[in-house]
Amino acid sequence: MTGAVWAADELPLRELPGIEDRDYWIPGEVNAEGKLEALQEVVGSAAVPFSGSQDGPIQIALIYPSADVSDFWARNYLAMTRRLDELGIQYETTEFASRQIEHSLQSTYASQVEQDADLYDYVIFGPSELATQADNISKLAGNDGFTTYVWAFHTPLKYLENQPDAWFDFSSAAGALTMCDYMLSRLGNDVTMALNRGIPGITDNQRSGDFKACVEEKGNWTTVYEHYGEYQREGGF
Template identity: 25%
Template sequence: MKSILCSFFLIYSSFLLANPITFTPLSAYLQQHPEQRFISQKFASVVTSPGQKSQIAQSRPLRIFVVYPGKQISDYWRRSIASFTARLDELNIQYEIKTHYTRPSMAQEQQERLLNKATRYRADYIIFTLDTIKHSELISRILKVGMSKLILQNITTPVLQWQDTPPFLYVGFDHVKGSQTLSHYFKEKTHKQGEYGVVLWSPGVISETRGQSFIDDIEHSSSLKMVQSYYTQASRQSAYRSAMNILKQNPKVKFIYACATDLALGVLDAIREKGLTHQVMVNGWGGGEKELAALQQGELDVTIMRMNDDNGVAMAEAIKLDLAGKSAMVPQVYSGDFALVTKETSQKELAHLKAIAFRYSGLPSSTP
């Protein structure tokens, strides 16, 4: 059986979605599936409460295989694993975990090799992400084989093509909601007037859901004009180059919107070099340690801060319910909470938010 599954995984390379990935926004999904609202609300209360030990006797440890784009400045992915395993320990669930961190722009062939390894490992749960069509091809194979239950991290918009055989769980923080919150902040600060630039992730889901949703919201409800936007190589260095181009060609921009932590820091590098720290605003996205340090230094203007560890806790609690035969109590999507944090946010309030957001993964230092 093992060799058959591995062979299938390797030869199923001819599969390609007939159409581009079709996502259902979380708000629309909940309207289409009203029963999910109650399940989600009840599950969310479990996530924010102290863990209760599992009473299920396991015949063996669970096998969990993780492939994360964790080789970046953002600490989101590393904190995700830390909170996930800490909650599993608190729940008294026995497990073995194999974690592989890759670069965000890692070649599909390398990711495919890792997922083939997960198949050979006969993982009970595979935790992966979705940002490109290539990712969707790999995910479709896993869903087709059906041997492992799939958790998709950092994605909260169900894929229409997989509605008949969906992943076990979509988990993360709603990119659209977070981006629109930042849009509202910039509209208020600029009085809805002026020019701005955008620095995007590499082409894919992150750029679309965080970038285009921001641009659309700005266009629909303000007179702000986007003068230039760039896709990047999902790195600080490429964001720096993009921001330098924006600042050279459009010296009157009021802000540059960045779609991720690494991009925000690259934009900051360019703003510092041009001596425009107090003239051009820039945001973070996620509220990890590096972003909070930049906020405290007064260089970063604002970020949308994820209650980071909730995503790891949610994965652990979903597995606990599944282990107990209660998978019907696991929502299709878990989307964690945000808080808008600015450089004016008080130290007391920031300390309170950190205590919630990093309650398992450890608090970042209070000084830059």
């Protein structure tokens, strides 16, 4: 969700098929026409240095599962800070790291940051799992002391009392369909598979669920076993 900040009672901006079956909105329902493309054009172009002045560095709190096996979070953090450097914006970051499965630790961090609102200008929250952290997202978004962004999800939950200022992510669903086509081209039809899934919730429903549905429908694959490995190395055994 980009551009203007919409109140919950102003959403969705449009209705797409299946909306009544979801407890969240998909990007096409909450992005104003042309906003996403405009954002992609800007962030995909060379940085234009900031020409204004700052009284001091902006303060950014990051609550995210960066202490995990995946380098996804580290790469995103580096991309963000390098871009700020290119823009010539002074900043300081405070990181609140957890593992992907440490939901309660993230809750503790969210409460701590919310109580220390005067210390931060921006809070970037990468939820361990969207529904699990819904109350914390709403709590942070309801604090006027800072601007709240949700990182790694772009499917706003319909039932949040307070919507954050922006959601940003890549599309897990699009990735699942791309992987589906790739695996069908590599392995063909009538394959028997076991599926090591992630953490129960919307992200895994899109990544694993959409992949599974795609290969079963397009390639007549059969799933004989599946379990949730919770994105942990040990979960693969």
